[in-house]
Amino acid sequence: MTHQVLQPTDWARPRGYANGMAASGRQVFVSGQIGWNAKCQFTSDNFVDQVRQTLQNVVTVLAEAGARPEHLVRLTWYVTSRDNYLANVREVGAAYREVLGKHFPAMSVVQVVALMESRAQVEIEGTAVIPA
Numbered sequence: 001m002t003h004q005v006l007q008p009t010d011w012a013r014p015r016g017y018a019n020g021m022a023a024s025g026r027q028v029f030v031s032g033q034i035g036w037n038a039k040c041q042f043t044s045d046n047f048v049d050q051v052r053q054t055l056q057n058v059v060t061v062l063a064e065a066g067a068r069p070e071h072l073v074r075l076t077w078y079v080t081s082r083d084n085y086l087a088n089v090r091e092v093g094a095a096y097r098e099v100l101g102k103h104f105p106a107m108s109v110v111q112v113v114a115l116m117e118s119r120a121q122v123e124i125e126g127t128a129v130i131p132a
Contacts, residue, residue, distance in 0.1 A: 017107035023129035033057035
């Protein structure tokens with residue numbers, strides 16, 4: 001096994017993420033992706049639509065290295081509204097599973113004042129490890 005979920009035995013199991021991951025292999029680093037398409041155009045201002053597109057953009061970059069979603073060991077999310085994220089958490093989860101499946105790496109979600117692209121509501125960066 002090249003990925004190991006790090007779950008202390010006396011801790012409650014998290015939902016939708018892992019407390020930590022250990023992995024060995026080729027590392028792939030994906031810079032912050034946002035919810036626009038390949039032509040750098042937003043097709044929606046809906047938060048969940050932008051999450052889905054952002055995750056798809058992460059997967060597209062991973063594919064350039066021969067990586068797949070299950071190789072992800074870490075994701076960091078930057079959202080412009082904690083309240084919008086929480087209000088849509090079920091739909092966000094559905095979009096996540098649609099694009100990344102049921103693989104849940106170590107994750108952080110951080111609210112930020114703004115992102116560099118004014119229409120962007122979410123930015124996600126990730127780290128993947130491809131088995132040797």
